[in-house]
Amino acid sequence: MDKMNRETLMEVFERLYSHYGPQGWWPGETPFEVIVGAILTQNTAWSNVEKAISNLKKDGPLTPEALFRMDETELAMRIRPSGYYNVKARRLKDFVRFLFENYGGKIEEMFNEDPRILRERLLRIRGIGPETADSILLYGGNIPVFVVDAYTYRVFNRHGLLPEEISYEECQKMFMENLPKDAGLFNEYHALIVRVAKEFCKKGRPLCRGCPLEGI
DNA sequence: TGCCAGGCCGGGT
DNA sequence: ACCCGGCATGGC
Numbered sequence: 001m002d003k004m005n006r007e008t009l010m011e012v013f014e015r016l017y018s019h020y021g022p023q024g025w026w027p028g029e030t031p032f033e034v035i036v037g038a039i040l041t042q043n044t045a046w047s048n049v050e051k052a053i054s055n056l057k058k059d060g061p062l063t064p065e066a067l068f069r070m071d072e073t074e075l076a077m078r079i080r081p082s083g084y085y086n087v088k089a090r091r092l093k094d095f096v097r098f099l100f101e102n103y104g105g106k107i108e109e110m111f112n113e114d115p116r117i118l119r120e121r122l123l124r125i126r127g128i129g130p131e132t133a134d135s136i137l138l139y140g141g142n143i144p145v146f147v148v149d150a151y152t153y154r155v156f157n158r159h160g161l162l163p164e165e166i167s168y169e170e171c172q173k174m175f176m177e178n179l180p181k182d183a184g185l186f187n188e189y190h191a192l193i194v195r196v197a198k199e200f201c202k203k204g205r206p207l208c209r210g211c212p213l214e215g216i
Numbered sequence: 217t218g219c220c221a222g223g224c225c226g227g228g229t
Numbered sequence: 230a231c232c233c234g235g236c237a238t239g240g241c
Contacts, residue, residue, distance in 0.1 A: 042223040048239060049222095083238040087224085129224050149222050194222055203220070 004161055006178045012161070012213060013185070016192035019212035023191035026139035031107045033062050038135040039091050039127065040082040051081035064105045067096045091127030098125050111141040119145070130168045138190070144183040146175040147190045151197035158201055159213050 027046070028034040033053065040049045055078040056062050067075065076089035096105075102121070103109040110118065115137060122133040130148070137143040148171045156162035162171065179185060200211035208214060 038222085041221085043221065044223085044237085045221040045239070047221090048237095051239085081238060083221090084223095084236045085238080087236055091224090127224065131223065135222080147222085151222065190222090197222090 004156075004174055004178070008161060008216070009175065009178050012216065013189050013192070015212045015216070016196055017188065020192055020195050022188060023195060025187055025191040026135075028139075030062070031111070031140040032064055034140040035095065035107075035136050036062065036067075036092060038132050038139070039095065040079060040088055042084070042088070042132065044083050048082045052079040055079065055081070064096050064099055064107065067092060068100060068105065087127065091125075094125050094127060107140070111143070115141075115143045115145070130172075134172070138183060138186055142183045142187075144181045144186055146172050146179070146186050148172050148175070149190075149194070151194050151201065152190070154203075155193050155197050155201050155213070158206070158208070159216055161216070 026034045026037065028037050036056070037049055037053060040052050053062065056067075058078070060066055070078075072089050072093050075092060076085045079085050079088055079092075082088060098121075099105055099107070099110060103113070113121075118141075119133055119137060122128050122136060123130070128136075134145045134147045137145045138147055148168050152171065153162070153164070153166075157164050162174070166174075175186075175189075179189075196212060200208040200213075
């Protein structure tokens with residue numbers, strides 16, 4: 001079951017990359033927009049997040065200041081298409097408050113923080129768990145941390161590369177200890193996993209005919 | 217028409 | 230340390 005090693009991990013990447021090419025993640029114009037998207041996409045289809053972000057930009061650029069000023073109820077109404085809009089409005093407000101209290105509302109200043117410390121602090125914000133924190137670090141700050149998500153488990157488990165019962169941290173460690181610490185690589189790798197999962201690794205479909213990882 | 221989507225929290229064992 | 234219900238919209 002667990003035949004994970006450096007060679008396999010790189011082989012998976014090579015296959016996906018040569019099949020799909022670069023994915024150009026994260027979809028978002030600014031690091032702040034990436035962070036907003038990371039929170040809004042929790043257990044939610046990206047197409048819904050796009051509508052929400054579009055609503056947020058309706059009358060002005062999407063900046064920390066704009067969200068800081070916006071009434072939470074108004075914010076909730078705007079992000080309604082992304083689902084869980086009440087909890088997500090609070091999560092966005094909590095993050096922005098954190099940003100202003102600690103880094104003067106400046107995203108660049110936040111990413112000047114030691115990544116290890118920053119991850120810990122992000123995790124203490126309500127509504128930011130391991131995946132969201134790591135997405136913020138990697139796709140917002142270009143910091144080399146590997147993002148693990150439901151697709152990662154499903155793809156690797158279905159191809160017999162990883163045991164089902166494995167924690168987020170363990171799974172992340174597996175990737176990071178066996179791959180060069182390269183933000184560009186981690187960026188593409190995660191995006192490619194999402195891509196192949198959407199096409200060949202849907203829930204309740206054990207067979208993946210034509211999957212680029214077939215027979216690995 | 218139900219199931220699913222790039223999670224996370226809080227309360228209960 | 231896990232387990233589970235709750236949170237909610239839009240697409241297929």
